[in-house]
Amino acid sequence: MDSRKEQILKAIIKEYIFGAEPVSSKTIVNRYGLNVSSATIRNEMAALETLGYIKQPHISSGRVPATSGYRYYVDYLMDNEKFLNEFNLLDVNTNNLKDIHNYLKEVAIILAGLSNYTVIITEEKQGEDKIHHLKLVGLLEDKALLVLVLSSKKVKDYVLSFMEKISDDDLIKLTDILNYHLIDKNLDGVTQELKQEIMNIFPDSPLLVDEIFKIILIALKEEKNVEVIVEGMKNIFKLPEFNEVKKIESFINTLEDQDRVSRIFDNILGQEKGKIDIKIGDEIGIEELIDFTVIATNCSFCDGIQGKIGIIGPTRMFYEKNITLLESLFKKKEE
Amino acid sequence: MDSRKEQILKAIIKEYIFGAEPVSSKTIVNRYGLNVSSATIRNEMAALETLGYIKQPHISSGRVPATSGYRYYVDYLMDNEKFLNEFNLLDVNTNNLKDIHNYLKEVAIILAGLSNYTVIITEEKQGEDKIHHLKLVGLLEDKALLVLVLSSKKVKDYVLSFMEKISDDDLIKLTDILNYHLIDKNLDGVTQELKQEIMNIFPDSPLLVDEIFKIILIALKEEKNVEVIVEGMKNIFKLPEFNEVKKIESFINTLEDQDRVSRIFDNILGQEKGKIDIKIGDEIGIEELIDFTVIATNCSFCDGIQGKIGIIGPTRMFYEKNITLLESLFKKKEE
DNA sequence: ATTTAGCACTCGCATACTTGAAGTGCTAAA
């Protein structure tokens, strides 16, 4: 990636974000004049395409950024223009749950209006439940039952299907190790690090441990009180690339499903507070959102209420603007 | 409307509710055989069209029910088949606001799933604010400022535009009368009856009084804590007649706007509890919902929380099913 | 070795035309 390729990639992305139409070599010469002819641009574009940064909707059309093109843009090319709006909207001080809920709803509406995209917010009241006991029971050679006993005395069970065959001995060994590490842990304890640790001790079945962890997360999450707020779905109608009923249906279906909205955050956000995460297309990890980008961040309120805020828009979103928008929620207004 | 016309109207509506396609004279003969030929049906259909109960999307197509056709059906023709599902979902007993909110959200999701339409619910915590004082100030000959002082000391003002010219004298007279009747009244006091009473005393400007009342309602409502729940918007995608982006956009725009959702209920529901109201097409009073029917009812919970529940679907909705669905929310399960 | 002019080629989109099926209204006879 020499400097000229970067310039051209940046031009293509800026142009496409602005116009939502395939960008031609001629457009780049006209508007970003790099002192070369359109033929040269075409050659460079062909190179950028082999590198996977851009693609053609069909032969003989202009180029459109690919996911990795946007990723490159966000990581290396984006102008960090500063926007002036600093709202400090999230400096709330209340202990009333209902108040917080209504307030966050208001925040979502405002943010949706400012961004012109869809805003998702979850508030989670940390559940008190921990894992009291855990058991793996073999059913068939590739199926087992995971039984969870929670400290609230609730019993939950899930059927696991593995790719690989697992012996009863393995199950017992795994049960012991999981119990040793997970007993009396709540959601905060079930971290990536712990998973790694267990996988070091028990390295033969990485997929299985993965699967089990996912289920434990789900089980404990069910004990959490997660409230989901979605505002500004209507903004999708402003985007010319989503002018088909099928696409809109898929989007609305996804965002009306609280589980899937929670999963967006689970997939993209770590534990860190205040950091802004950007996931583009398939990085979000939800099939239906392949054409979208999510910009999200953690935040926490009084009373142990955890919040997550995300802006979801097309992959060709105004990255700079929306990153600053999310950042500005936390900033104090300068005097 | 002789009996045969009623039979044919009923057949057309049932057929259209089921199939969402214009109903031909032949279809009626085939499926509802009334021992007459299709030509006779055609003659009757022409008559039903002049009566306004059905219409043709274009000449040489079958007939589709008109709003007044559905109205006639609901009022006189509908089978009151009883459905068995009785949920008694709304027999809740809690004083926790947050609980009620989450519970109602759950109810909305369930109801949306059962009905296959969109469900709207509002919970309203009655505001304490009353009107402390009211003033009308003339601005231009067809504009005036309505100033409201609330008992919470908040001052609100709104610009009124009238069709007709209003003299300063009239404004003063009207101010006095409104003050006399409205001081220390909250939302419960601003009723249709009171409006009638004032209009009897001051009959010259019916439109004006109407306008003022609307604004007072809005002002007091702003002091109310109204929470709006909308679930199942995705169900619109199952309806073949809403297969255009424009139509879906209009629907979602309307339902994402809390004010307009509140207005749906304001327009169609009276004070009565437990009564099921059905409004079809333009009867709803919201332009964008001209192709929809709303079935709605009032309900109230502990703690002075007022709720309104509505099912909103196409005018060709399964009326019987959804009426029973709403009814069954309140019924006790029979032993 | 790099850049560029020029040209053939591809694809999508809009327009117009054709055809067949569905359904009506009307007339004249039953």
Added chain:
DNA sequence: TTTAGCACTTCAAGTATGCGAGTGCTAAAT
């Protein structure tokens, strides 16, 4: 009053056609 029959209308789907935008490639220029 009802019905058979027929002319007429409209929609929907399929097909042909032309146009414009844009590319890739080749051969010449730098």
